[in-house]
Amino acid sequence: MNEMRKAAEAKDMKALNEGVHHLRSSWMQIESRKQGFGEETDGGTLFLEEIGNLPTEVQQMLLRALESKMYRPMDGNRDKKADVCVTAATNEDLPTAIAEKRFRADLYQRLKEYALHIPPLRECKEDILPLADFFLRLANEEFEKQVKGFDAKARKRLLAYTWNGNVRELRRVVCLAVLHTESDIVTVETLEFDEVTLAGDVPWTLDGMEKKQILRAWEQATATARWLPNCSASDAPHYMVKCKSTVLGTRNRKLLPQV
Known part of the structure; x- marks a missing residue:
């Protein structure tokens, strides 16, 4: 009888320990649940970059959320309300995308309550050299170098380039130049561009x-x-x-x- 009682007590203790472990795991999962964008930005602003690249099914979901101001969390079974200001950006020509059936016209009209056109970098010549100097300082910190600046030919080349990749391309070109230069001045030879044709120059074959x-x-x-x-x-x-x-x-x- 004693052996049977001890076995039963051991079995009960094992079940109790498993129950406590299960409750603890469940509580930790609840505590560690991450908030989604809708919940995090409630009462604030949500920025959607490259909105023109959204798949059509996601465009439909976004349109529904904008119209109803409701969303459903990934781990939830009911909708929640959110007051969110949505700002979107894209390099895509959305009217062309609409004509090609790649972007919803109704979503475009819903987002286009206030449109702000940002000109490409090649149309903002006065910003190129200040941005290049800024990215040079960042590259010096990242690569632990002491490059002082650009020589005259390098600055002229930066101003003449078309910059189809805009600010991102400028940062990449400057960072690579700082990384590859062996002196304290970036020369035109260390500048690497995606395309060779420059404004005002004779195109290369x-x-x-x-x-x-x-x-x-x-x-x-x-x-x-x-x-x-x-x-x-x-x-x-x-x-x-x-x-x-x-x-x-x-x-x-x-x-x-x-x-």
Whole structure:
């Protein structure tokens, strides 16, 4: 009888411990539940970036939420009300997207209560150099460098470039220039752009662009090959001969140095 009582007590204690653990886990899940955007921004402003890239089914859900000012949490089973001011931005041409059936016309009209057009960076020449200096300071802090600024040719090139990527592209170009420069001044040679044609300059031919990119890749690969065992500076290009015949086409192969 004693053994049976001890076994029953042990079984009851195990069940009690499991029950306490279950309650504790449930309480922790409730406490750690994250708030959604609707709940966090209630009474405030919600900024939606690149609204033109939303899938059509999400556009429908957003339109319904804007019209009713109601939303349903991901882990909930009933709707909640939220008083949210929605601000949206996009680089997409929304009227064109509407004509191509990629964006809802009713959502466009709902969002276009007040529209603010921000001109591209190429139309704000007076902002390019101050922004470039600002991004240079940020890059110095990030890369722990002491680059002082841009030389005259580099500043002229920054002003002449079209900046299709706007401020994001400017920041990337400046950060890469700070990272790659070996002196305390950024020169025009360290500026890397996505496109070569500059405002007021004679456009490069396609062969000219390809030649510059291929020769630069060749120089970098040659410099890397010099670190290989038993490879001298004069022998390094021979390690890349196979690359010429397998990766590059016949038309581009003639652009590389002959080895």
